[in-house]
Amino acid sequence: xxxxxxxxxxxxxxxxxxxxxxxxxxxxxxxxxxxxxxxxxxxxxxxxxxxxxxxxxxxxxxxxxxxxxxxxxxxxxxxxxxxxxxxxxxxxxxxxxxxxxxxxxxxxxxxxxxxxxxxxxxxxxxxxxxxxxxxxxxxxxxxxxxxxxxxxxxxxxxxxxxxxxxxxxxxxxxxxxxxxxxxxxxxxxxxxxxxxxxxxxxxxxxxxxxxxxxxxxxxxxxxxxxxxxxxxxxxxxxxxxxxxxxxxxxxxxxxxxxxxxxxxxxxxxxxxxxxxxxxxxxxxxxxxxxxxxxxxxxxxxxxxxxxxxxxxxxxxxxxxxxxxxxxxxxxxxxxxxxxxxxxxxxxxxxxxxxxxxx
Numbered sequence: 278x279x280x281x282x283x284x285x286x287x288x289x290x291x292x293x294x295x296x297x298x299x300x301x302x303x304x305x306x307x308x309x310x311x312x313x314x315x316x317x318x319x320x321x322x323x324x325x326x327x328x329x330x331x332x333x334x335x336x337x338x339x340x341x342x343x344x345x346x347x348x349x350x351x352x353x354x355x356x357x358x359x360x361x362x363x364x365x366x367x368x369x370x371x372x373x374x375x376x377x378x379x380x381x382x383x384x385x386x387x388x389x390x391x392x393x394x395x396x397x398x399x400x401x402x403x404x405x406x407x408x409x410x411x412x413x414x415x416x417x418x419x420x421x422x423x424x425x426x427x428x429x430x431x432x433x434x435x436x437x438x439x440x441x442x443x444x445x446x447x448x449x450x451x452x453x454x455x456x457x458x459x460x461x462x463x464x465x466x467x468x469x470x471x472x473x474x475x476x477x478x479x480x481x482x483x484x485x486x487x488x489x490x491x492x493x494x495x496x497x498x499x500x501x502x503x504x505x506x507x508x509x510x511x512x513x514x515x516x517x518x519x520x521x522x523x524x525x526x527x528x529x530x531x532x533x534x535x536x537x538x539x540x541x542x543x544x545x546x547x548x549x550x551x552x553x554x555x556x557x558x559x560x561x562x563x564x565x566x567x568x569x570x571x572x573x574x575x576x577x578x579x580x581x582x583x584x585x586x587x588x589x590x591x592x593x594x595x596x597x598x599x600x601x602x603x604x605x606x607x608x609x610x611x612x613x614x615x616x617x618x619x620x621x622x623x624x625x626x627x628x629x630x631x632x633x634x635x
Contacts, residue, residue, distance in 0.1 A: 303346060310339075364393040368400065380408040425466075428459035469598040476528065476605040487632060488529065490520040490561055491554040497533045498552055505541050511549040512541070520554045520561045522629045524610045532606040535599040536565040536625050544569035544622060560631040568622040577616040603627075 544567030
C-alpha cells in the first residue's frame, strides 16, 4: 500500500524528473568520453587497425555504467520518496484521528532528530497549544454562563414578583434600582472583556508616553485609601519618588488599581497593603504586597486566565477579569508579572523594561 502511494506521489515524480536531468548530464559526459577515447585511439593507431574489440569493450563498459547508475538512481528515488511519503502519511493519519476523535492525538516521533522529527515536534507543540486554548475557551464559556445566570435569574425573579404584585412606588423603585445594579454588573463584565481584547490586539500603543510610575501609584493609593480605612487596613506607598517608564497612563492606572483593590479585598482585615516603586538597572519595578491568605502556589499560573477565581462556587462578588486585565496590560508594555509568597500574604511584582528598549 505504501509502495503504491510512493509510486503515485508527486515527490516521486519530481525525483524521476531530477533523475532524468541527471541522466542526461551523465549521458552527455559518457558520450564525450566515448567519442574522445575513439578519436584519441585513431589518432595514435590510425584507422587501418582492427579496433572493433576495443570499441566493443568501451561500449559494454559504458552500457554497464549507465545501467548501474539508472538502477541505483531508481532505488534511491524509491527509498527517499518512500521515507518521505511514510512520514507524511503519519501526519495525515494523525490529522484524520484528530478530526474524528479529538485533540488528544499526537504525531509519533522516530527519535532520529531529523527534519521530519522537528516538523512533528512543532506540530505536536501546536496541537498542545490549541488543546490548551480550547480548554480555556470552554472554561471561559462555562464561567460566563454561570456568571450571567445569577444576575439574570435575580432580575427575572424580581420582575415576575413585581408583575404579580400590586403596584407600589417604593417597592417598584427598589426593584428598578436592584435591576439596574445587576445590569451594570453584566455590562461591566462585557466592557472588561472588550477592553482586554483591545489591549491584547495592541490597539493602544499610540498613547505611550514617558511616565512617572511612582506618581501613578501615589494616585491609586490616594484613591483607595478610604476603602482601606473602612476595613482598618493600612495602605501605604514607599520606594523611589520618581520612576520613569514608557507606557499608557490610563492602562497602567487601571492595572495598578486592580492589584491594589484585590490586595484590600482579599487581604487580612486590619492588615496592611504596601505599594512600592523602585528603579532598577534593567528598568522599573512596582510591587503590591499584602498580609492576607495569599494564593496557593499551584494556582498562581491560573489566576491570570479570564474568569478564573479561587472561589470555585463563584458566589462571591467579582467576575475574575481583574488579573486578566493586569496581565494584558503587562504584555502590552513588555513587562513581566510575577507572584511571590509574602509570608504571610501575596506579593505581586510588575517589572518594566528600560525606556531605551521602547
